[in-house]
Amino acid sequence: MNKKIYMALGIALICLITSTFVMADEICGDVNCDGNVDMNDSLLLANYVSYPGQYQICSEWAAEVTGNGEINIADAMLIGNYVSYPDNPGYSLRCQEDLSVPEFNTSAVAVIVMLISPISAYFIIKSRH
Numbered sequence: 001m002n003k004k005i006y007m008a009l010g011i012a013l014i015c016l017i018t019s020t021f022v023m024a025d026e027i028c029g030d031v032n033c034d035g036n037v038d039m040n041d042s043l044l045l046a047n048y049v050s051y052p053g054q055y056q057i058c059s060e061w062a063a064e065v066t067g068n069g070e071i072n073i074a075d076a077m078l079i080g081n082y083v084s085y086p087d088n089p090g091y092s093l094r095c096q097e098d099l100s101v102p103e104f105n106t107s108a109v110a111v112i113v114m115l116i117s118p119i120s121a122y123f124i125i126k127s128r129h
């Protein structure tokens with residue numbers, strides 16, 4: 001019977017690791033989600049804000065790099081400067097951390113449910129015998 005608990009813990013651990021990787025997937029400034037922040041992101045964002053509805057970005061969180069809560073041309077320019085002048089601390093990207101929190105909470109709830117359900121199932125089975 002202990003094997004089942006180890007299995008449940010193993011599944012929960014895999015779930016936790018997976019959710020961590022999902023969170024790490026979004027990179028601040030990587031608006032086309034190809035894993036890098038480069039000029040293509042700056043250009044895409046400039047087009048996205050200039051021509052509404054004609055361009056798609058994969059993450060609004062990653063596009064809001066100035067930290068003012070709005071996505072506009074200033075964000076596209078900052079990504080461009082960030083890519084062009086990587087050593088200039090004045091061009092650092094400031095995506096807001098709090099937008100990723102609900103995702104984390106969802107994952108945490110999923111982990112807790114995955115942890116609790118096999119354990120409670122074990123006790124229900126055990127009590128019947």
Ligand SMILES: [Ca+2]
Nearest residue numbers: 030034036041
């Ligand atoms: Ca990119």
Ligand SMILES: [Ca+2]
Nearest residue numbers: 066068070075
């Ligand atoms: Ca902004």
